[in-house]
Amino acid sequence: xxxxxxxxxxxxxxxxxxxxxxxxxxxxxxxxxxxxxxxxxxxxxxxxxxxxxxxxxxxxxxxxxxxxxxxxxxxxxxxxxxxxxxxxxxxxxxxxxxxxxxxxxxxxxxxxxxxxxxxxxxxxxxxxxxxxxxxxxxxxxxxxxxxxxxxxxxxxxxxxxxxxxxxxxxxxxxxxxxxxxxxxxxxxxxxxxxxxxxxxxxxxxxxxxxxxxxxxxxxx
Amino acid sequence: xxxxxxxxxxxxxxxxxxxxxxxxxxxxxxxxxxxxxxxxxxxxxxxxxxxxxxxxxxxxxxxxxxxxxxxxxxxxxxxxxxxxxxxxxxxxxxxxxxxxxxxxxxxxxxxxxxxxxxxxxxxxxxxxxxxxxxxxxxxxxxxxxxxxxxxxxxxxxxxxxxxxxxxxxxxxxxxxxxxxxxxxxxxxxxxxxxxxxxxxxxxxxxxxxxxxxxxxxxxxxxxxxxxxxxxxxxxxxxxxxxxxxxxxxxxx
Numbered sequence: 001x002x003x004x005x006x007x008x009x010x011x012x013x014x015x016x017x018x019x020x021x022x023x024x025x026x027x028x029x030x031x032x033x034x035x036x037x038x039x040x041x042x043x044x045x046x047x048x049x050x051x052x053x054x055x056x057x058x059x060x061x062x063x064x065x066x067x068x069x070x071x072x073x074x075x076x077x078x079x080x081x082x083x084x085x086x087x088x089x090x091x092x093x094x095x096x097x098x099x100x101x102x103x104x105x106x107x108x109x110x111x112x113x114x115x116x117x118x119x120x121x122x123x124x125x126x127x128x129x130x131x132x133x134x135x136x137x138x139x140x141x142x143x144x145x146x147x148x149x150x151x152x153x154x155x156x157x158x159x160x161x162x163x164x165x166x167x168x169x170x171x172x173x174x175x176x177x178x179x180x181x182x183x184x185x186x187x188x189x190x191x192x193x194x195x196x197x198x199x200x201x202x203x204x205x206x207x208x209x210x211x212x213x214x215x216x217x218x219x220x
Numbered sequence: 221x222x223x224x225x226x227x228x229x230x231x232x233x234x235x236x237x238x239x240x241x242x243x244x245x246x247x248x249x250x251x252x253x254x255x256x257x258x259x260x261x262x263x264x265x266x267x268x269x270x271x272x273x274x275x276x277x278x279x280x281x282x283x284x285x286x287x288x289x290x291x292x293x294x295x296x297x298x299x300x301x302x303x304x305x306x307x308x309x310x311x312x313x314x315x316x317x318x319x320x321x322x323x324x325x326x327x328x329x330x331x332x333x334x335x336x337x338x339x340x341x342x343x344x345x346x347x348x349x350x351x352x353x354x355x356x357x358x359x360x361x362x363x364x365x366x367x368x369x370x371x372x373x374x375x376x377x378x379x380x381x382x383x384x385x386x387x388x389x390x391x392x393x394x395x396x397x398x399x400x401x402x403x404x405x406x407x408x409x410x411x412x413x414x415x416x417x418x419x420x421x422x423x424x425x426x427x428x429x430x431x432x433x434x435x436x437x438x439x440x441x442x443x444x445x446x447x448x449x450x451x452x453x454x455x456x457x458x459x460x461x462x463x464x465x466x467x468x469x470x471x472x
Contacts, residue, residue: 119314119316119318120318120320122275122314122318123318123319123320124320125275126273126307126311126312126314126381127307127311127331127336127381127383127384128304128305128307128332128336128384129335129336130294131294133335133336138331141322142320142321142322
C-alpha cells in the first residue's frame with residue numbers, strides 16, 4: 001500500500017502558488033496579445049490586398065503546422081544565434097505563446113465573420129454606413145456570438161500549453177512541480193496537486209462554454 | 221422646361237468578367253415618379269436597381285444624383301457625390317429583408333440614423349416609433365426579428381430605410397420571398413408611400429400591382445430597356461414579341 005504523504009509536499013506550497021500565478025500571468029498575457037494578433041490576422045485574410053492575405057496565411061500555417069515545443073525552443077535557443085543577441089526566456093516564451101494562439105484565434109475570428117450573411121453588410125451599407133461602421137455595429141456583434149465557443153475552447157488549450165514553458169526554465173506551475181518533486185521525491189503527490197490546480201482553473205471555463213452554447217442554441 | 225431629374229443614368233453598363241449584364245441603359249427619374257421594372261429573370265433588372273445606390277459599381281456610363289456625378293468611393297470628392305452620401309438619400313429594401321437579428325425592431329430602425337446621421341437617441345426613437353406606426357407595427361418595437369412573420373419583417377425593413385429620410389426608395393423584389401397571404405400587407409405600405417409622393421423604383425413580379433401603382437413601367441430584357449411607357453401602354457399593348465411572351469406567362 002502506497003504511503004501518501006501530502007505534508008512534505010505541502011511544505012512547498014508557496015512554490016506551487018508561485019507557479020500557479022506565473023501560469024496565470026502567461027495565460028492572460030498571451031491571450032491578450034493573441035486576440036490582437038488574431039484580429040489583425042483575420043482582417044488581413046479578409047482584405048482585398050493579395051499580399052496581405054498571403055502574408056497572414058503564411059504566418060498562420062507556420063505556427064499551426066509546427067509543434068509549440070519546437071517553436072519555444074527555437075525562439076529561445078536558435079533565434080538568438082541568428083540575431084546575435086540573447087533573448088530573455090520570458091520574452092521568448094510570451095512571444096511564442098502569443099503568436100501560436102494568435103494564429104488559431106485568427107481562424108476563429110475569420111470564420112465567425114464569414115458566417116454572417118452578406119446581406120447584413122449590404123443592409124448596413126444601404127443605410128449609409130461605411131465598411132468600418134458596418135463591421136463594428138452590425139457584423140462584429142453577431143460574429144462574436146458565433147466565435148465564442150471556439151474561442152473559449154482554444155483558450156482552455158492555451159492554459160495547458162503554458163506548461164511547455166518549463167522547457168526554457170520559466171517558473172510556471174509544471175516547472176515548479178518538477179522542482180518540488182526533485183526536492184521531495186514525491187512525484188505522485190506533486191503531480192497530483194499540479195493536475196488538480198490545472199483542473200480547478202479550467203473546469204469552470206469549459207462549463208461556461210457549454211452553458212453559453214446551450215443558451216445560443218435556444219436563442220436561434 | 222421639364223422638371224430636373226433626381227436620378228439620371230446614361231449609357232450605364234455592368235460586366236462581370238466576360239459577361240455583360242447591362243448593355244447601356246439610359247434613364248431619368250423625376251421627383252415623385254414611381255417606376256416599376258419588370259423583366260425575365262437574368263435580364264439584369266436586379267443588377268440595374270443595385271447600381272442605383274452603388275451596391276453594384278457600374279462598369280461604364282454616367283450616373284448623377286440631383287445633377288452631381290456619383291462615384292463608387294465612399295466619401296465625396298470635389299464636386300462629386302460618394303456612395304456613402306448617395307445611400308443616405310437613396311434607401312433600399314431587399315428580397316430577404318436583411319434585418320439585423322441581434323437588434324430589436326426599434327433598434328433596427330434607429331441604428332442607421334444613430335450611427336450615420338448622429339441623431340440623438342430621443343430623436344431617433346421618436347422618428348422610429350412614428351414610422352413603425354405608419355407600417356402598422358407600433359406594438360412590435362421590442363420584438364426581435366426572429367419573432368416576426370415575413371411580411372412584418374419586410375415592413376420593419378421599409379421603416380428602417382425610411383428612418384434615413386431618403387429622397388428615393390428602391391425596392392428589389394420585396395415580396396418575392398413572402399408567403400402569398402403576406403404579400404398584400406407589404407404592397408399596401410408601398411402603395412401608401414407612392415401616394416405620399418415618394419420617388420420610387422421597384423423591381424417586381426407583381427404585374428397587377430405594378431400596373432396600378434407605377435407612373436411608368438420599364439421592361440428590361442437582355443441588359444437593355446426594351447420597352448417603356450405608362451402602365452396601360454406597356455402592359456396592355458406591348459409592342460415587342462419578347463414583352464408579349466413575358467406578359468403572357470403572367471396572364472396564363
